[in-house]
Amino acid sequence: MKLDVLYFAWLRERIGHPKDRIETDAETVADLVEELRGREERYAVAFADISALRVALDQDLSDFDARLDGVREVAFFPPMTGG
Amino acid sequence: MKLDVLYFAWLRERIGHPKDRIETDAETVADLVEELRGREERYAVAFADISALRVALDQDLSDFDARLDGVREVAFFPPMTGG
Amino acid sequence: MPDIRVQEAVFAPGKELDAFTDVQSGAGAVVSFTGVVRDDGGNLDEMMIEHYPGMTEKALAKIAEEAETRWSLAGALVIHRYGLMRPGDQIMMVATAARHRVHAFEAAEFLMDYLKSRAPFWKQERRGGDTTWVAAKDEDEDALTRW
């Protein structure tokens, strides 16, 4: 399946760009993270500690155990600091 | 001693005027209430149930047991409904 | 020093909020409460508010100073009208400014709770030819126990 993977805030800065378009067979968010870590050193560093990250699937907050069936957009980012 | 005694809201309406200037020897607020009740029927009616009333001495909330020494202005009124 | 105003004149809450916020440099969080005369399903013609001149200003200043101290406020504003008003009219407003939102919210709620039961205002509702003094609610008195 094809996924748009988005990065925000310091995660975006560490990876160096805001978006990847990825062809993947990952079944869960955790699988996808594992795959991203294998891409390049900066991905491995950026995703070293997922407890410092949040994930949204098709623009709804989700978690790292969630399945990716039918998902088109996955976003990773640090805890939010609005308000 | 001479006291200004003020009435507000429905208490003022029942008594028929907003203020009395009274010469009294009352030692406490309760004594003063007793004296007012003896004045006229409408005072007796107005002050029948003091649990429905509040009192301020020189513009500070007080209570019916309070002494009147040095006080110049006593105000009686129903529970407040501002805001 | 809190800004306390007891007045018959109408006021514009938005203008007051902006003026209040402008002078709170570095406060970060500003909370406002505005009380408006409810139309009560079209039943209410007018509301009349009586107050105790002199004591009102004193009571409001005391409440607001306590709030400023307790929550380290950058500032506090209380405006309360008296006299005749109609449905949709502003009755009163409070505003609080603090470094953190929780303090600004708590201080504003404290001000409202105390002002409801401790400031000498009395509301009278007028419907048709009838006038009714609004009765104090037990819940308003009870609200004070949390502070």
Add this chain to the structure above:
Amino acid sequence: MPDIRVQEAVFAPGKELDAFTDVQSGAGAVVSFTGVVRDDGGNLDEMMIEHYPGMTEKALAKIAEEAETRWSLAGALVIHRYGLMRPGDQIMMVATAARHRVHAFEAAEFLMDYLKSRAPFWKQERRGGDTTWVAAKDEDEDALTRW
């Protein structure tokens, strides 16, 4: 339906408060919260807020609709800016209108608590040449447990 706006442009909280209040006939109680960039003792040059276009509007609408239902609000407003701002600038505001003051206050606090930790905004502070991403506070996450 809540009024949700995510925008780069500055806005005037007072003007928004008045416009919001005008359409809440019969609400009685209006609470507003305004967040302002703190000057941090003159240290802060700018604040930059990044957001997730699309998800932001969705998350804010969901939070505000939940508040409207839970507290039977007459209305709710959320305005949140992104992009560059300077000390003293408005970052965001929420407003709630309800029949009773307690509901308006609670709904506004609920909105703020959820918006802090559940809406996809990230603040970056700029001082001299340095940029720092603001870290989320445990207390902000903890604040959600009360709702």
